[in-house]
Amino acid sequence: MKIHQVSVFVENKPGRLLAPCETLAKAGINIITLSLADTHQYGILRMIVPDWQQAKEVLERAGFVVNVAEVLAIEVPDHPGGLADVLRAIEQAGINVEYMYAFSERLNDKAMLVFRFESADAAVAALAGCNLKLVSNITPAGKKIT
Amino acid sequence: MTTRFHPASSPDFVPAPQLRELQSQRLRAVVRRVYDQTKLYRNRINEAGLRPESIESIDDIAQLPFTVKSDLRDTYPFGLFASPMDEIVRLHASSGTTGKPIVVAYNRHDVEIWAEVIERALVSFGLHEGDILQNSYGYGLFTGGLGLHYGGERLGATVIPTSGGNTDRQIMIMKDFGVSAICCTPSYFLHILDRAAEIGVDLRSLPLRAGIFGAEPWTDAMRQHIEQAADIKAYDIYGLTEIIGPGVGAECHCQNGIHIFEDHFYPEIIDPNTGQPLPDGETGELVLTTLSKQAMPILRFRTRDVTSLVSEPCPCGRTIRRIHRISHRTDDMIIIRGCNVFPSQIETALLEVEGALPHYQIILTRSRGLDQMEVQIEVNAQILSDRIGAMEELQARFAKQIEHIIGLHVVVTLAEPRTLPRSEGKLRRVMDQRNL
Structure with a gap:
């Protein structure tokens, strides 16, 4: 149901984004999707990877401070109004969407979005009645997300 | 005992x-x-x-x-x-x-x-x-x-x-x-x-x-x-x-x-x-x-x-x-805008917010005749969030607590882990770039 998102802090300076990506690359870890939240001074690079524990360990060993958050990966029907249906269910349950971003690849002709809710568990419950698929173990590259 | x-x-x-x-x-x-x-x-x-x-x-x-x-x-x-x-x-x-x-x-x-x-x-x-x-x-x-x-x-x-x-x-x-x-x-x-x-x-x-x-x-x-x-x-x-x-x-x-x-x-x-x-x-x-x-x-x-x-x-x-x-x-007293400030006061403020002491550095600059104090804090596992809002809120709490203790507005910025100078001997907490 829920998946783990790995975040690192990067200063808003040339080259800073490269360092965590390179660290993961050297360890052979593929970034399935990512999003960068930024302020003028720094950014938070959030990533979905096949094995979050391994990624956390590799990044920490390289000196990064790592945050792990529970997010939901939701398959959204790729037609007009698809996303609106999801958001309606969430809004009706009074759950706040902290942020969201899309998977870079399409899956089964559906769009896949990563949602960070105030409470992942509450969101899972709110979405239970909707005909939506919460992805927990299939990735576009056929790798397991843990 | x-x-x-x-x-x-x-x-x-x-x-x-x-x-x-x-x-x-x-x-x-x-x-x-x-x-x-x-x-x-x-x-x-x-x-x-x-x-x-x-x-x-x-x-x-x-x-x-x-x-x-x-x-x-x-x-x-x-x-x-x-x-x-x-x-x-x-x-x-x-x-x-x-x-x-x-x-x-x-x-x-x-x-x-x-x-x-x-x-x-x-x-x-x-x-x-x-x-x-x-x-x-x-x-x-x-x-x-x-x-x-x-x-x-x-x-x-x-x-x-x-x-x-x-x-x-x-x-x-x-x-x-x-x-x-x-x-x-x-x-x-x-x-x-x-x-x-x-x-x-x-x-x-x-x-x-x-x-x-x-x-x-x-x-x-x-x-x-x-x-x-x-x-x-x-x-x-x-x-x-x-x-x-x-x-x-x-x-x-x-x-x-x-x-x-x-x-x-x-x-x-x-x-x-x-x-x-x-x-x-x-x-x-x-x-x-x-x-x-x-x-x-x-x-x-x-x-x-x-x-x-x-x-x-x-x-x-x-x-x-x-x-x-x-x-x-x-001689480690900082005089800024006529106020006396000690690094130990900054440390107390940081501890009150976090309950643990993050690595920090004080930077003094002067812009158009006005002194500015910046407190750079290294991001650690307690500070890091995946939400920008939470990070900004924490920065604001640090700034508010420091202001409460020293009576001056300071700019709190966040730095990557291990980027602030460290010393295995004595630590230099204050960087005065004011060219006084």
């Missing part, structure tokens, strides 16, 4: 009148020695209209001229030595961030005194023969390493001379050798704590029971943090290169003030502006006179450390007086 009486600490329990008699006798001798052996003191004593024999008792000490740090620079390298070179067995030097370092000398008698006061300090921390002491002070020109080393050996502890640096190895040794006490700068111990957590070592599960921290000021809040995070007692040891190195004073198990080994180092508190002595209990600048050192005695050294003398007896029974822990130095 009571500590067993250790014979090494007996000079700490001498009745006050007897102590004063010893101090008077030693002061007369040291004044005579510096008058005869050093040009600087001979000239100063003459200029003050004194003769060496005018100083009859310790009560006359305030008549003597002060010594300031620049006197040691001006007489670089050997100008204040009061023993011939062939009697000097050791030289140390301060790090000297600007210009020449200062050089200090010890003869055989002085290195004995030094080991004695360190032994007395270790006894007052509850250490004894059989303790395993990891000495993570830097070995070299810095007085910390060798100072603790010989005092530890004199006590009969097993001293491990790890020196500073190579933190993973420090942690490995601490664990594998069953270390019971460690000495280093408090900022280095925080670094050890961070690193231990990263590599999955819980210091609370080790035999380590005492930390001996000095060479830089640290707050009570920092002590609480260290004591909880490592499950040890954290003791303050005080000293300075110009006087002997570490071992000028030390806390006892009461952890309520630093006992000055005043049979060797006589403390006074003065008003830093007028130079006038202040009564016990009043806060001012600590001034120290070496009473027994021979190779390089120093009269009335202005330490720049701000504290007060405690005259009330200590529950531990030691008769030697205490000073309050050093909260700041007259």
